Structures are given as structure tokens and as C-alpha cells.
Amino acid sequence: MSILSAGLSTGLSAGLNTSLNTSLNTSLNIGGAVVAIAGIVLMVIAAFGLFRLPDALARQHAATKSVTLALGLVLIGLALHQTGLDPSLAGAWWSRVAVTILLLLLALPVASHMLARAATRQAFSSQQLRASPRVEPDAQRAAAGGGDPDAPPTDRDASR
Amino acid sequence: MTQAMLWIVDIGALLALGIACARLISGPTQGDRVVALDVVFSATVVLTASMAMASGWALFLDLGIGLAAVGFVATVVWARLIDKSPGGAS
Numbered sequence: 093m094s095i096l097s098a099g100l101s102t103g104l105s106a107g108l109n110t111s112l113n114t115s116l117n118t119s120l121n122i123g124g125a126v127v128a129i130a131g132i133v134l135m136v137i138a139a140f141g142l143f144r145l146p147d148a149l150a151r152q153h154a155a156t157k158s159v160t161l162a163l164g165l166v167l168i169g170l171a172l173h174q175t176g177l178d179p180s181l182a183g184a185w186w187s188r189v190a191v192t193i194l195l196l197l198l199a200l201p202v203a204s205h206m207l208a209r210a211a212t213r214q215a216f217s218s219q220q221l222r223a224s225p226r227v228e229p230d231a232q233r234a235a236a237g238g239g240d241p242d243a244p245p246t247d248r249d250a251s252r
Numbered sequence: 253m254t255q256a257m258l259w260i261v262d263i264g265a266l267l268a269l270g271i272a273c274a275r276l277i278s279g280p281t282q283g284d285r286v287v288a289l290d291v292v293f294s295a296t297v298v299l300t301a302s303m304a305m306a307s308g309w310a311l312f313l314d315l316g317i318g319l320a321a322v323g324f325v326a327t328v329v330w331a332r333l334i335d336k337s338p339g340g341a342s
Contacts (some may be wrong), residue, residue: 116315167297203327210334
């Protein structure tokens with residue numbers, strides 16, 4: 093990592109010092125700020141979606157994908173801004189940002205897939221657990237042949 | 253301009269952190285709590301990157317890498333815990 097960082101740093105700083113001028117640095121500053129602010133707006137929208145959506149799977153859908161994109165946008169935007177500010181730190185920033193984004197892209201799909209699978213299994217089992225005692229008396233009543241549907245509720249029905 | 257951008261990024265990250273903490277406390281199911289923990293870790297990585305830019309030390313980005321790895325491990329372990337636990341318990 094340090095060798096890569098040093099190589100990237102010297103290469104980028106030499107290139108930026110010789111061939112680039114201050115207007116490009118200003119445009120890097122402004123572009124990095126725009127990308128970072130777009131990313132943070134997306135992260136706030138994802139957090140509001142986490143708070144407002146009605147379903148557990150819908151909340152996972154809102155949180156995982158867009159937060160990954162938002163975090164990548166913020167990190168790339170801050171690295172662009174730092175490159176425009178101080179090109180001698182650009183190598184250290186870009187190598188660490190690349191490692192972070194690679195780790196996110198490897199880890200977050202696995203984590204969200206395991207999470208969605210666990211939530212689906214849990215919701216399915218609890219739904220069956222909740223649905224079975226209500227279905228059972230109706231089936232017994234229909235099998236006994238009779239029993240008016242306007243019968244007063246039993247204790248099990250009242251406790252539902 | 254750098255300070256204005258860092259203010260906007262920090263306020264947005266703290267807002268997302270607060271909303272995710274509210275969902276983390278009041279989540280009806282365990283899956284909501286794990287997703288909220290994921291958002292909390294992402295907002296914290298943004299805060300470390302902002303701290304690295306504000307202080308001029310790129311060392312804080314290594315903290316971000318460590319936080320991302322710890323968040324991945326926490327999410328996977330909690331998801332496996334939900335998966336192995338008997339169903340019905342919210």
C-alpha cells in the first residue's frame with residue numbers, strides 16, 4: 093500500500109505540477125464539491141426512505157443500494173476536491189478511496205443478500221404462525237357441515 | 253468553499269445518522285435494525301472522510317476502511333443470527 097501510494101503520489105503530483113494550471117484545479121474543486129454534495133443528498137434521501145417506507149424489504153431496498161452509491165459518490169467527490177486543493181496528497185487519498193470502494197462493492201451485496209434472505213424466512217414463518225389458528229376453526233366448522241357464519245366469536249377469536 | 257462543502261457534507265451525514273439511529277431504536281423487526289446499522293456505518297465513513305479533509309491527515313481514511321470492514325462483519329453476523337434463530341421473535 094505504501095509503495096503504491098508513493099508511486100501514485102509522485103506521478104500525480106508531477107503530472108499536475110507540470111501540465112495543469114490553476115483553472116483545472118478550480119474546476120476539480122467545484123466538480124468534487126458537486127459530486128460530494130450529490131452523494132450526501134442521496135444518502136439523506138436513502139435515510140428518509142429507511143424511515144418512511146412501509147415494508148421491511150422495501151426499507152432494505154431503499155437503504156442498501158442507494159447508500160452504496162452515495163458513499164462512493166461522496167468519497168470520489170472528496171478525493172477530487174482534495175486533488176484540486178493539494179496534489180501532493182492525491183496519491184494517499186486515491187489509493188485509500190479505491191480500497192474503501194472496492195471493499196464496499198465486495199461486501200455490501202453479500203451482506204444485503206444475507207439480510208434479505210433472513211428477513212424473508214423470518215417473515216414467512218411468523219406469518220404462517222399467525223395465520224394457522226385463525227384458519228383452523230373455519231375449516232373444522234365447514235367440515236362439520238353447518239355452523240352459521242354469524243355465530244358469536246369464541247374466546248380464541250376474541251383474543252386475536 | 254472547502255469549508256462550505258464540508259459543512260453541507262457533515263450536516264447531511266449527521267442527519268442520515270440521526271434518522272438511522274431512530275430506525276435502529278424503533279425498528280419493528282430485526283432486519284430493520286440491521287439495515288439501520290448499515291446506514292449508520294456508512295454515515296460514519298463519510299464523517300471520517302470529512303475529518304480527513306478538514307484535518308489534512310489522510311490517516312483518517314484508514315479509519316474509514318476499518319469501519320467499512322467492521323460494518324460488513326457486523327451485518328453478516330447479525331443476519332446469520334436472525335437466520336438461525338427460531339422464527340416469530342421480532
